[in-house]
Each structure stands twice: as C-alpha cells, then as structure tokens.
Amino acid sequence: xxxPISHFEVLKTSGFARRGQLTLxxxxxxxxxxxxxxxxxxxxxxxxxxxxxxxxxxxxGNTYHxxxxxxxxxxxxxxxxxxxxxxxxxxxxxxxxxxxxxxxNLKKISEEGVKFQSHLNGDPLFLTPxxxxxxxxxxGSDIAMLFDECxxxxxxxxxxxxxxxxxxxxxxxxxxxxxxxxxxxxxxxQGGTSVSLRLExxxxxxxxxxxxxxxxxxxxxxxxxxxxxxLSEIAPHLPSSLPHYLMGVGTPRDILEAVNCGIxxxxxxxxxxxxxxxxxxTDDGLLNIRNSAHTHDQTPIDATCxxxxxxxxxxxxxxxxFLTKEILGLRLATLHNLYYYHRFMSEIRNSLDNxxxxxxxxxxxxxxxxSYPDKTERTTTEQTRED
Numbered sequence: 001x002x003x004p005i006s007h008f009e010v011l012k013t014s015g016f017a018r019r020g021q022l023t024l025x026x027x028x029x030x031x032x033x034x035x036x037x038x039x040x041x042x043x044x045x046x047x048x049x050x051x052x053x054x055x056x057x058x059x060x061g062n063t064y065h066x067x068x069x070x071x072x073x074x075x076x077x078x079x080x081x082x083x084x085x086x087x088x089x090x091x092x093x094x095x096x097x098x099x100x101x102x103x104x105n106l107k108k109i110s111e112e113g114v115k116f117q118s119h120l121n122g123d124p125l126f127l128t129p130x131x132x133x134x135x136x137x138x139x140g141s142d143i144a145m146l147f148d149e150c151x152x153x154x155x156x157x158x159x160x161x162x163x164x165x166x167x168x169x170x171x172x173x174x175x176x177x178x179x180x181x182x183x184x185x186x187x188x189x190q191g192g193t194s195v196s197l198r199l200e201x202x203x204x205x206x207x208x209x210x211x212x213x214x215x216x217x218x219x220x221x222x223x224x225x226x227x228x229x230x231l232s233e234i235a236p237h238l239p240s241s242l243p244h245y246l247m248g249v250g251t252p253r254d255i256l257e258a259v260n261c262g263i264x265x266x267x268x269x270x271x272x273x274x275x276x277x278x279x280x281x282t283d284d285g286l287l288n289i290r291n292s293a294h295t296h297d298q299t300p301i302d303a304t305c306x307x308x309x310x311x312x313x314x315x316x317x318x319x320x321x322f323l324t325k326e327i328l329g330l331r332l333a334t335l336h337n338l339y340y341y342h343r344f345m346s347e348i349r350n351s352l353d354n355x356x357x358x359x360x361x362x363x364x365x366x367x368x369x370x371s372y373p374d375k376t377e378r379t380t381t382e383q384t385r386e387d
Contacts, residue, residue, distance in 0.1 A: 007184065007211065008243045012352045016235045016262035017361075019352035022243050024090040024142040025182035026082065029057045031243065031264040032348055034255070034341045035092060037272065037387050040065045041085045044272050044387065045331045046338070048087045054307075054335065055342035058089060058142070060267050063135050064096035064127070068120055072138050080140025092267075093141035094247070095132045095148065095188075109149060111166070129170040133177040141183060145214060146171045148188040153221040160192040163217075168204040175208060184211035186245060192217060193226045195233040202237055213238065214245040215263070224254065224374040231261035238262055252281065252344055253368035259348055260361055269387035271341050275333035278322045281340045283364075285371035289333070294319045307339035308332075 012019040022029040036043045036051065039062045043051060051059065061081055070084070078084040081091060107116035113128030132147035148167040151159055167190050175185070187205040191197030205213065215234070218227045231246070238244050245265035246258050255266055271281060280287040280301045287301060297315035305311075309318075309332040321329030351360035 008241070010240060012355070014352055014355070014357040015260065017259050017352060017357050018240075018262060018264060019349055020243065020264055022264075024058075024184065026088060026090045026142050027057070029090055030349060032255075032259050032345055032352075033057055033265055034345045035060050035265065035267040036338055036341075037267055037269045038085075039387050040069060041081055043334075043338075044276065045327070045334045048085060050335070051087075051338070052089065054338045055346070056089070056338065058092060059087065061091055061093050061139060061141065062096065063093050063132055063139070063145075066093075066139055067096070067127075067135050068118060072135065075138050075140075080138065082140060090142040091139070092143040093136045093139050093145065095136065095145040096127055109166075111169070113147075113170075129173040130177050133174045137177075137180040137183065140180070143184045143186055143212065144180070146174050146185065146187050146208075148190060148216060150190065150217045150220065151192065153192050153217070155192055157194065157197075160190070160194055160197055164190050164197055164201045164204075167201070171205065171208050186210060186212035186214050186243075188214045188216040188247070189234070190217045193222050193230055195230060198230060198234050199237060202234060206239065210242065212243040212245060214247050214265075216247045218246065219249045219254070227254070228257045228261070231258055231263065235261040251368075251372040252283070252341075253365075253372040255344070256348070256361060256364055256368055271337035272334050273387055275337045276330050278329075278333065279337075280318075280333060281337045283367060283371065289315060289318050289329075290322055291319075301336055302340075305336065305340065305343070307336050309336040309339075 007023045008020060010018050010020045020031040022031055036056050036059050038059045041061055043059060066075065066081065075081060075084060082088060107114050113126055115124065115126050117123065118125055129147040133144065136144035147170050149163040151163045167188065171187060187208055187210045189198055189201045189205055191201045215231065218230065243264045244262055246263045248268055249258060249266060250268050251270065258266070274281070274286060278289045280289060282302050294315040299315060300310040300313065301315060302310050313332060318329060318332060347360070351357040
C-alpha cells in the first residue's frame with residue numbers, strides 16, 4: 001500500500017478541495033494548477049519565456065508524439081526535453097495511452113501492449129508498458145504516467161472491467177523498468193462512469209509504489225453531470241497524501257467542480273485550440289471574435305483582464321487579425337486564454353488560502369454553468385493532432 005510521501009504537502013482544505021505544494025526536480029508547483037499542453041515539446045504559438053510570464057508552472061509533453069518526432073536519439077543527445085526546448089520548470093509526460101486509444105481502428109490491443117500505425121506515415125509500431133517507461137525516462141519528465149488502456153464512453157461493463165484489469169497488470173510491468181533518479185510516477189484510475197469499477201481500479205492502483213494519482217478516461221463522451229458524479233463518489237476514497245490529477249479536463253466549469261471534488265492538477269487543449277479558432281475564454285463564456293458584432297468594437301476582450309492582449313488591443317483589431325489570417329491573432333488569443341486559465345487557478349488558490357473557497361464556489365458555479373453548458377469538449381479524433 002502507498003505510504004505518505006514528502007514531495008506533496010496539503011496546506012489548506014475546504015471540504016474535499018485542497019491547497020497544496022508539489023515539489024519536483026525542476027521546481028515547486030502550487031496547486032490546484034492548470035498545465036498547458038505542449039504535446040511535441042511546444043505550447044502552440046508560445047515560447048517558453050512567454051509561458052513563464054503568463055504564470056505557467058508546469059507543462060505537458062506526450063510520449064507517443066515525442067517518440068515519433070524528434071525521436072529518442074535526438075532527445076538523448078540533448079539530455080532530455082528540458083534542454084531541447086529550453087524549459088527549466090517541471091514537465092509531465094502522458095504515457096501515450098490516450099493517444100493510442102484515439103487512433104481507433106488503427107490499433108490492436110493485446111496483453112503485451114498495443115500494435116498500431118503511426119498517424120504520420122502509417123509505419124507499424126508496438127508500444128508496451130516497458131517502452132513507455134523507457135521513452136518517458138529519455139524525455140526526462142519530472143512526472144511520468146503509467147501506461148494504461150483508455151476506452152471510449154459509453155461502453156460495456158465487460159470492456160471497462162477488462163481495461164481496468166489490463167491497466168493494473170501493465171502498471172506492474174511499468175515499475176519493473178529501473179526507475180529514473182528524479183522522476184515521479186503517477187498511476188491512473190480507469191473504469192468509465194462505473195463507480196464500483198473506479199473504486200476497484202483505485203484499490204489495485206494504490207498497491208503500486210506511486211507518487212501521485214490520476215483519474216483518466218473521463219471527458220471522452222460522457223455528459224458533464226456523469227463526470228462530476230464519478231468524481232464526487234470517489235473523492236472520499238482518494239488518499240490525502242498523494243496529488244490528484246484529472247487528465248484532459250477541461251472548461252472553467254469542469255475545473256471548479258473538480259477542485260471541489262479534491263482534484264489538484266488539470267490539463268486540456270481547450271485554451272490553446274480554441275484560441276487558434278478565434279475563441280477567447282471569459283467568465284461569461286467563450287467569445288467568438290470572428291462575429292461581425294465586433295467589427296467596430298473598441299473595447300478589449302475583458303476589461304478586468306491584465307494580460308497584454310486585453311491591455312493593448314481592441315476586439316475590432318483582433319477580429320481583423322483573424323479575418324486576415326495574421327499569426328499575431330493566434331498568438332494573442334493563446335496568450336489571453338492561458339492567462340485567463342492561470343488567473344482562474346490563482347483565484348481558486350487564493351480562496352483556499354484565505355478560507356473563502358466555499359463562497360467562491362457558490363458564486364462562480366451558476367455563472368460558469370450558464371457560460372459553459374454541458375457538452376463533450378474533448379473528442380477522440382482531435383486528440384491525435386499535435387496540440
């Protein structure tokens with residue numbers, strides 16, 4: 001059974017919500033935290049120094065994509081992804097399990113691992129728990145994720161149970177690879193929307209020598225209400241000594257609800273992907289800058305926002321940039337959205353620090369529920385793209 005560890009400390013609580021500090025090799029991460037997605041070693045349109053200025057404490061890379069490009073040989077020459085991309089803060093790497101899952105019919109799962117075709121050129125590949133561990137060690141991430149099997153929702157009880165049991169067996173094999181000197185390893189709970197399977201997965205996963213715990217396989221087709229139901233049911237069973245990570249989620253509404261259920265870490269492509277399509281996040285919903293209503297609008301996206309985009313540029317100018325396909329538009333939108341997400345997480349942390357999270361949650365929940373209605377936000381086909 002997992003025992004308390006020193007790299008994660010809970011500083012304040014409000015119900016299941018936690019304010020914490022996660023100490024990693026490349027720095028301390030204040031939680032709850034949002035982690036921008038840099039699948040191939042880059043958060044699209046943003047340079048690493050800009051990410052730091054926006055408040056990014058930790059970013060993601062992806063095992064599957066980095067294995068294909070630039071490849072292990074290049075990463076070894078540079079001593080890992082940190083030096084290769086000039087990022088000196090913490091990194092987390094997804095194991096590649098979700099990306100392989102998203103390949104649909106291009107994959108074949110067996111007890112040994114997953115045979116699949118590269119989405120780049122169709123080359124045959126075979127990813128195993130052992131190889132996933134070795135790739136993540138070569139990348140040199142501060143946090144590595146166990147290789148697991150994610151299934152689409154809705155699904156049958158049998159398929160969900162098979163995936164849970166196979167993921168547990170793969171987890172044991174992952175740990176048979178000699179460990180990286182500073183890398184923390186997080187396990188992943190699967191089980192779809194079945195609470196009993198989630199608890200079964202949790203019990204089995206906690207038998208491994210983990211440094212953290214992730215909830216995977218949500219936001220893959222189920223309604224928002226079902227996702228929150230699962231989180232609320234497993235919240236009392238999550239060990240307080242470990243950081244809790246909800247993978248691939250989500251909207252500001254999702255994040256607020258999940259923090260209330262005890263989640264400490266989040267990642268999602270929504271702020272960067274929406275930015276590239278003219279979508280700006282605000283507390284009142286996603287603003288589409290392409291709409292003609294903004295043609296002569298001299299106001300910023302958000303008058304209360306202190307990001308460089310809102311301080312310096314009008315909605316009319318931003319609309320002009322997107323209509324003329326200027327790259328600056330994509331950069332400014334990404335800058336704003338990441339600033340918004342980091343500011344939102346800072347507000348959550350502050351409310352936990354000063355003991356007002358319950359009132360903050362009560363105030364923001366109806367507003368964000370109206371602003372971000374229930375719909376599937378992450379699709380299996382989109383996730384293979386290099387966000």
